[in-house]
Amino acid sequence: MIKQECIDFLKSYLPFLKKMSFDDRQDFFNKAVLRNYATGEIISNNETCSGMIIVFKGQVRAFIGSKNGKQISIYRLLEGDVCVLSASCVMNNLTFDVTIETEKDSQIIVLPSEHFERFVKNNTFIKDYVLAIMSQRLSDALFLIEQTLFSSFDKRLADFILEQANIDGANVVKITQDTIANHLGTAREVVTRMMNYFENEGYIELFRGGYKIINDKALADIANL
Amino acid sequence: MIKQECIDFLKSYLPFLKKMSFDDRQDFFNKAVLRNYATGEIISNNETCSGMIIVFKGQVRAFIGSKNGKQISIYRLLEGDVCVLSASCVMNNLTFDVTIETEKDSQIIVLPSEHFERFVKNNTFIKDYVLAIMSQRLSDALFLIEQTLFSSFDKRLADFILEQANIDGANVVKITQDTIANHLGTAREVVTRMMNYFENEGYIELFRGGYKIINDKALADIANL
Numbered sequence: 372m373i374k375q376e377c378i379d380f381l382k383s384y385l386p387f388l389k390k391m392s393f394d395d396r397q398d399f400f401n402k403a404v405l406r407n408y409a410t411g412e413i414i415s416n417n418e419t420c421s422g423m424i425i426v427f428k429g430q431v432r433a434f435i436g437s438k439n440g441k442q443i444s445i446y447r448l449l450e451g452d453v454c455v456l457s458a459s460c461v462m463n464n465l466t467f468d469v470t471i472e473t474e475k476d477s478q479i480i481v482l483p484s485e486h487f488e489r490f491v492k493n494n495t496f497i498k499d500y501v502l503a504i505m506s507q508r509l510s511d512a513l514f515l516i517e518q519t520l521f522s523s524f525d526k527r528l529a530d531f532i533l534e535q536a537n538i539d540g541a542n543v544v545k546i547t548q549d550t551i552a553n554h555l556g557t558a559r560e561v562v563t564r565m566m567n568y569f570e571n572e573g574y575i576e577l578f579r580g581g582y583k584i585i586n587d588k589a590l591a592d593i594a595n596l
Numbered sequence: 597m598i599k600q601e602c603i604d605f606l607k608s609y610l611p612f613l614k615k616m617s618f619d620d621r622q623d624f625f626n627k628a629v630l631r632n633y634a635t636g637e638i639i640s641n642n643e644t645c646s647g648m649i650i651v652f653k654g655q656v657r658a659f660i661g662s663k664n665g666k667q668i669s670i671y672r673l674l675e676g677d678v679c680v681l682s683a684s685c686v687m688n689n690l691t692f693d694v695t696i697e698t699e700k701d702s703q704i705i706v707l708p709s710e711h712f713e714r715f716v717k718n719n720t721f722i723k724d725y726v727l728a729i730m731s732q733r734l735s736d737a738l739f740l741i742e743q744t745l746f747s748s749f750d751k752r753l754a755d756f757i758l759e760q761a762n763i764d765g766a767n768v769v770k771i772t773q774d775t776i777a778n779h780l781g782t783a784r785e786v787v788t789r790m791m792n793y794f795e796n797e798g799y800i801e802l803f804r805g806g807y808k809i810i811n812d813k814a815l816a817d818i819a820n821l
Contacts, residue, residue, distance in 0.1 A: 435738060435741060435742050435745075435746075437742070437745070437746035438746075439746075441745070441746055443741065443745055445738065445741070462727075462731050467734075467735050467738040467739060467742075468742075469738065495720060495723070498720070498723055498724070498727065499723070501727065502687075502723065502726065502727050502730065505727065505730045505731060505734060506687050506730060508734055509692075509730060509733055509734045509737060510692050512734060512737035512738055512741065513660060513670065513692040513694065513737055514692060515741060516660060516668065516670070516737065516740060516741055516744070516781075517660050517662070517692075517693075519741070519744065519745060520660075520662070520666070520668055520744060520781045521660075521662035521663075521664075521666055521781075556741075556745045556746075
């Protein structure tokens with residue numbers, strides 16, 4: 372059973388808990404566990420099957436990787452965000468190779484697969500919730516297809532630079548150009564070229580291992596073109 | 597109420613019908629309607645909200661379009677295939693711009709939105725089914741991201757050439773290079789260049805408005821590289 376702090380946290384983020392019977396809710400808290408992950412650890416991939424995960428503290432991303440090491444982020448999870456792809460083994464028709472990895476040291480609440488499966492099977496409230504999450508992920512994936520195919524790279528990069536500053540809550544962001552390339556599904560050289568262009572235009576200032584936003588309005592204009 | 601032929605068809609393709617009560621099943625058949633569409637007609641897009649659709653006869657595709665007219669197919673629906681994105685208006689968190697369009701003259705069985713919504717809300721069997729379909733669509737979308745970003749275009753085109761012949765059940769396929777480009781999310785010139793290469797290698801023979809497969813083994817080798 373997870374500690375009271377986690378229970379309070381779950382109650383505030385998982386709307387279906389309120390609708391459940393007292394016994395079901397206690398069952399949920401009894402079966403959930405809290406796990407610690409260091410930065411860059413794999414929480415779930417094609418070979419593992421963690422179950423439903425909720426980010427208690429930290430930051431997580433889901434990505435697709437290619438055989439030759441290229442990556443692209445599908446979505447990112449912040450505090451209170453839920454991932455059900457990590458329970459894909461117990462979901463019919465989910466057959467793909469998504470990796471879930473921590474971006475910061477993280478504490479993750481996990482409802483292990485066998486219990487997740489039982490809840491989804493028997494509880495209509497959690498079933499509704501999983502359907503809503505799945506729809507959200509499908510929207511994210513379709514948006515990503517639209518972005519990668521039809522959006523020019525300056526727009527995508529400007530969007531990422533602002534989003535990352537927003538996540539970090541600061542206009543100075545420590546992130547390597549390799550990491551940005553892996554989020555955006557492209558080569559490091561492509562990121563470098565565009566970051567240098569943004570710097571020359573006075574939108575950002577580059578330093579080793581990161582950037583500082585100088586003109587967020589100009590970046591927002593590019594992102595929203 | 598749809599005709600008996602459609603009822604028999606639905607019974608063979610929709611596994612949840614068997615599990616429903618007699619009254620619910622009759623209600624489903626009573627509310628379903630059969631609609632005719634000509635080739636190239638839009639069944640559903642961001643502005644319309646048809647409900648759940650099942651292809652009775654014909655062929656349909658779901659695609660994303662860009663502002664400047666580029667397109668990419670997300671998935672294709674053949675006889676017996678079900679689409680729930682066409683009911684996105686009644687599904688929470690589904691916010692994207694997918695268009696559902698006929699590729700051939702088609703007969704489509706539709707369960708209109710308001711009834712679809714009611715069934716998904718109240719019936720656990722149809723809820724399970726929608727969750728399974730949604731997972732399948734998410735898998736399709738993630739596979740497409742992997743393909744478009746990490747797979748070289750010769751592989752994707754060889755795969756499409758073979759898949760299309762398979763759908764048509766013939767090694768002579770009537771399809772324009774513009775249409776292929778719209779399925780694969782690229783420019784017509786890119787398709788033309790690669791098709792000409794395939795022809796020079798003796799894999800296909802081009803004619804106005806289509807192609808004939810000459811060496812399916814070579815194409816399969818490229819597709820599976």
